[in-house]
Amino acid sequence: xxxxxxxxxxxxxxxxxxxxxxxxxxxxxxxxxxxxxxxxxxxxxxxxxxxxxxxxxxxxxxxxxxxxxxxxxxxxxxxxxxxxxxxxxxxxxxxxxxxxxxxxxxxxxxxxxxxxxxxxxxxxxxxxxxxxxxxxxxxxxxxxxxxxxxxxxxxxxxxxxxxxxxxxxxxxxxxxxxxxxxxxxxxxxxxxxxxxxxxxxxxxxxxxxxxxxxxxxxxxxxxxxxxxxxxxxxxxxxxxxxxxxxxxxxxxxxxxxxxxxxxxxxxxxxxxxxxxxxxxxxxxxxxxxxxxxxxxxxxxxxxxxxxxxxxxxxxxxxxxxxxxxxxxxxxxxxxxxxxxxxxxxxxxxxxxxxxxxxxxxxxxxxxxxxxxxxxxxxxxxxxxxxxxxxxxxxxxxxxxxxxxxxxxxxxxxxxxxxxxxxxxxxxxxxxxxxxxxxxxxxxxxxxxxxxxxxxxxxxxxxxxxxxxxxxxxxxxxxxxxxxxxxxxxxxxxxxxxxxxxxxxxxxxxxx
Amino acid sequence: xxxxxxxxxxxxxxxxxxxxxxxxxxxxxxxxxxxxxxxxxxxxxxxxxxxxxxxxxxxxxxxxxxxxxxxxxxxxxxxxxxxxxxxxxxxxxxxxxxxxxxxxxxxxx
Numbered sequence: 001x002x003x004x005x006x007x008x009x010x011x012x013x014x015x016x017x018x019x020x021x022x023x024x025x026x027x028x029x030x031x032x033x034x035x036x037x038x039x040x041x042x043x044x045x046x047x048x049x050x051x052x053x054x055x056x057x058x059x060x061x062x063x064x065x066x067x068x069x070x071x072x073x074x075x076x077x078x079x080x081x082x083x084x085x086x087x088x089x090x091x092x093x094x095x096x097x098x099x100x101x102x103x104x105x106x107x108x109x110x111x112x113x114x115x116x117x118x119x120x121x122x123x124x125x126x127x128x129x130x131x132x133x134x135x136x137x138x139x140x141x142x143x144x145x146x147x148x149x150x151x152x153x154x155x156x157x158x159x160x161x162x163x164x165x166x167x168x169x170x171x172x173x174x175x176x177x178x179x180x181x182x183x184x185x186x187x188x189x190x191x192x193x194x195x196x197x198x199x200x201x202x203x204x205x206x207x208x209x210x211x212x213x214x215x216x217x218x219x220x221x222x223x224x225x226x227x228x229x230x231x232x233x234x235x236x237x238x239x240x241x242x243x244x245x246x247x248x249x250x251x252x253x254x255x256x257x258x259x260x261x262x263x264x265x266x267x268x269x270x271x272x273x274x275x276x277x278x279x280x281x282x283x284x285x286x287x288x289x290x291x292x293x294x295x296x297x298x299x300x301x302x303x304x305x306x307x308x309x310x311x312x313x314x315x316x317x318x319x320x321x322x323x324x325x326x327x328x329x330x331x332x333x334x335x336x337x338x339x340x341x342x343x344x345x346x347x348x349x350x351x352x353x354x355x356x357x358x359x360x361x362x363x364x365x366x367x368x369x370x371x372x373x374x375x376x377x378x379x380x381x382x383x384x385x386x387x388x389x390x391x392x393x394x395x396x397x398x399x400x401x402x403x404x405x406x407x408x409x410x411x412x413x414x415x416x417x418x419x420x421x422x423x424x425x426x427x428x429x430x431x432x433x434x435x436x437x438x439x440x441x442x443x444x445x446x447x448x449x450x451x452x453x454x455x456x457x458x459x460x461x462x463x464x465x466x467x468x469x470x471x472x473x474x475x476x477x478x479x480x481x482x483x484x485x486x487x488x489x490x491x492x493x494x495x496x497x498x499x500x501x502x503x504x505x506x507x508x509x510x511x
Numbered sequence: 512x513x514x515x516x517x518x519x520x521x522x523x524x525x526x527x528x529x530x531x532x533x534x535x536x537x538x539x540x541x542x543x544x545x546x547x548x549x550x551x552x553x554x555x556x557x558x559x560x561x562x563x564x565x566x567x568x569x570x571x572x573x574x575x576x577x578x579x580x581x582x583x584x585x586x587x588x589x590x591x592x593x594x595x596x597x598x599x600x601x602x603x604x605x606x607x608x609x610x611x612x613x614x615x616x617x618x619x620x
Contacts, residue, residue, distance in 0.1 A: 129583060129586070133586065133590070136590045136594070140593065140594065140597060143597065143601070147601075152608050152609070155601070155604055155605050155608050155609075156605065156608075156609070156615075158601060159601055159602070159605050159614060160614070162594075162597065162598050162601055163531075163539055163543070163598070163614060166543045166546075166594055166595075166598065167531065167543065167546065169590070169591075169594070170543075170546045170547060170549075170550045173550045173551075173553075173554055173583075173587055174550055174553055176554070176583070177550070177553045177554040177556075177557035177580075177583075178557070180554075180557045180558075180579070180580065180583075181556075181557035181558075181559075184577075186579075
């Protein structure tokens with residue numbers, strides 16, 4: 001058994017505990033622990049990515065209990081990819097935060113590590129109930145990170161999120177109960193086997209459970225009509241928290257892809273392809289609503305929050321196309337939109353700091369102290385997220401449209417995605433000109449932040465350029481990932497093959 | 512017994528939804544707690560209801576109860592408890608910030 005799989009959960013847990021113990025040791029100690037842990041996490045994620053790149057799954061049986069009875073952690077290509085993405089985002093957010101944002105409130109680094117614990121756990125778990133547990137860890141850390149820095153708008157947004165997500169957790173538990181009542185298992189691989197053989201008479205409860213899960217994941221991914229909490233919350237959050245939150249909607253999308261792809265796939269008997277009729281319309285509607293939000297925003301951070309919703313909607317509509325090519329396209333799009341989305345949140349904070357009273361509002365004239373640097377970064381970010389050539393956003397969008405070509409809903413996909421792309425370009429160019437050109441002759445304020453935040457921002461924004469340069473490699477990997485997801489037997493066999501391991505006090509160590 | 516339990520869960524969830532929709536902090540906290548209780552009973556029932564059975568294991572018993580839902584309920588209770596505590600603290604902070612107890616926190620008194 002390979003203990004490497006446990007590290008993405010263990011590292012944040014241990015460093016978080018250490019931060020709890022050294023709570024009053026000063027910011028240098030806190031920052032060092034946080035940074036070392038996060039960089040170590042990135043290294044582990046990359047090692048995992050390389051290890052599973054060949055197509056072999058890594059399964060970790062906690063306490064050496066055999067598969068359907070114990071708790072398993074599974075790394076396949078998808079998990080490793082998401083882990084790496086989260087770790088990259090985390091390193092950049094932390095680099096940004098240690099310039100001073102971590103001092104806005106107490107215990108930032110502790111909360112940051114706990115947030116990573118929840119995110120990584122959600123990506124690794126092979127078990128529905130542990131998905132719930134890791135979601136709760138991720139959520140309670142996110143509530144506190146949302147509040148980091150204090151203030152009225154943050155408190156109000158956090159109150160909304162907490163109440164909504166508590167109701168969401170209740171629905172999650174009801175779904176788990178319904179599914180368990182029918183199948184008698186919560187292990188995802190075992191569920192996939194049991195659901196496929198469930199009779200018609202019990203299919204109703206099972207389908208209800210599956211659709212309730214969609215409600216929960218849609219709440220996390222901020223899809224219409226459950227996503228209206230996101231824009232005010234992300235717009236109010238402190239910059240490093242908001243940048244890390246860019247991966248949170250993707251956790252919801254990941255859960256949809258994992259649970260419904262594996263358990264309610266095309267050969268799931270009475271509950272086969274449960275979501276296929278829902279995802280495409282929900283995705284299209286989310287894109288439309290988010291595009292309107294982008295156009296209506298009078299503040300840069302709110303605009304970016306709507307763009308996050310837009311990217312989640314685009315992902316869902318792509319998954320709704322229900323083909324291997326579409327899944328691959330969605331994954332490539334995830335990489336680009338998460339990195340650029342996170343980077344833009346950091347950039348918005350840099351801009352807001354240099355505009356004094358005007359903050360990041362688009363209707364006030366105020367020039368920034370470093371127009372060349374911030375303007376260039378904004379241009380790169382805007383091109384990357386709007387999907388213009390030559391950056392990866394364009395390739396991702398092209399890839400999505402290409403995969404939609406033969407689908408019956410292709411006309412809807414094409415018109416909505418292209419029109420929304422055009423409107424987003426208009427909104428972003430309006431924002432850019434308001435921030436950098438239409439600045440009048442207002443006094444130049446001093447540069448608020450040092451070099452480190454700019455480096456962190458650049459790191460994320462130029463991720464889109466890296467994805468374009470390494471596009472062949474990236475798409476080859478996402479294609480392999482999509483192929484692995486389509487062949488459900490690989491996952492099921494890898495997890496369930498260890499039935500022979502029976503824990504016994506007489507055995508020495510693991511296998 | 513199944514019918515009684517399902518009616519009970521239904522009534523609890525209906526009351527919880529009513530309280531949630533009041534959109535005032537205290538009813539919302541109560542509503543969420545009630546929702547939690549209803550969900551826990553539902554989870555417990557998902558392991559099938561049995562009368563006169565042992566709590567976990569007993570020799571010679573033909574049908575043993577399902578231990579997993581009990582473990583799930585326990586976890587759900589702990590998590591729900593923590594979340595409710597957090598919500599109450601947050602609600603107090605919101606009360607201080609806004610001077611009213613509306614969940615929407617509007618600036619209106």
